[in-house]
Amino acid sequence: MGYILNENSMQKVFDIWKKDYVIYAPKRKKGEGMYSDTDCIRYEAVDTVAEVEFQRKSDYSFKEVLLPLSQTLFYFTEEEVKEAKPERKKGAVIFLRSCDLHGVKRLDQIYLENGFEDYYYKRLRENVKFVVIGCEHSYDNCFCVSMGTNIPESFDLALSFKEESFHVDSRWEELNPVLKELAGEEKKVRIPFVKENEIQVKIPENLSLDIIKSTMWEEYNSRCINCGRCNFVCPTCTCFSMQDIFYTDNGKVGERRRVHASCMVDGFTEVAGGGSYRNKSSERMRFRVLHKIYDFKKRNGYHMCVGCGRCDDVCPEYISFSNCINKLEEAMEEVNSNGGK
Structure with missing residues (x-):
């Protein structure tokens, strides 16, 4: 109505x-x-x-x-x-x-x-x-x-x-x-929604995990500063870490909190025993991009990215996520010409 x-x-x-x-x-x-x-x-x-x-x-x-x-999820004594x-x-x-x-x-x-x-x-x-x-x-x-x-x-x-x-x-x-x-009365109204954007992206139909072998990711080693802003403004980034906060007046009493985290920052992939994965910015960018437009769709049938463009808006290094997506077609040609090696 x-x-x-x-x-x-x-x-x-x-x-x-x-x-x-x-x-x-x-x-x-x-x-x-x-x-x-x-x-x-x-x-x-x-x-x-x-x-x-x-x-x-x-x-x-x-x-x-x-x-x-x-x-805060719960308090403990x-x-x-x-x-x-x-x-x-x-x-x-x-x-x-x-x-x-x-x-x-x-x-x-x-x-x-x-x-x-x-x-x-x-x-x-x-x-x-x-x-x-x-x-x-x-x-x-x-x-x-x-x-x-x-x-x-x-x-x-x-x-x-x-x-x-x-x-x-x-x-x-x-x-x-x-x-x-x-x-006072019902009327016919039209709520406007955009039909075209100046920026367009094209996700290759033949996109596969072979894309991880492309050299396109290397440029982000020098460009990305791992600030994580892209994750925090994104409406679909959901990563978090758990933190136990111990009170100063009694070190055996405190609370457990779920806190927003970022796959782009240092320390996110640290595991018990001192191991750490995706230490390079290129690896982190690759993970983020493929999560948004490849593996989430493979599991759920639609892309994780909604195209809001906030990651491009907020990046202090002017890294464009949409531009990164549009590089994938050429990157797939690169890895296919190398026989997937």
Whole structure:
């Protein structure tokens, strides 16, 4: 159903939501960008519609709402273990772009449908409503069309902000009477989603594990500085480490935390006995690329990467993930001409 609301009416919707939900949306953080005197768009809980950034793509993804950067799992003493309470007691309404909504599907696959259900993810994932923000145009470094994530598959609400009004497409049945009362009548609305990006990627149909023998990966030994920014802004990177925190007043009491980690940083592949794998940047980049567009699809039938382009946006060394994908076809020709050696 379609409705057109002014800002005051949209705020009334927010006020209704806040009774049962925490509202998360991209919010402009003044002066907190990666360069001096620049802003950062990052997800936070909001109270008003005026706080939501509709015009710019967020620098960080929504995933911190469902996967906190640092999440306490349980507390322990010498004699007992106590489960940590959830980070929020209410449900959540999350504003996000189409590519990010496709990212939710990837997270669900990893944490709920991968042979087990992750308890801590599941309890934050339950009772979540998704509001998709329409994209009037493609943003810098986006290649969502190539990845098939430019059109949302499912949502509770979709909206676009134009001409000082909110055009709303609602599939949220319980909310429809409220929207109709505020709007006065149902109308035909069109939520825009991009049909083309300036950047396009092509994944070779003959892509195989022979690609690991290509020389294309070597350039990243000198270019990548292993900062891990690409992982932390990505909506589908889910790696974490476990940390036991011991309290200073009693070294036998503390808590266990799940903390975001990065396959691109030093120490990620260290194992017991002092072993360490993928010490070179080339090996780490190779692993990351193939995980996003090869082995995840082999297992689940669709690519892990959603083409949001945030990794390209944030990289201080201007390494382009989309450009890396487009090098794969030539790299496959290289390894095939060498007989796979």
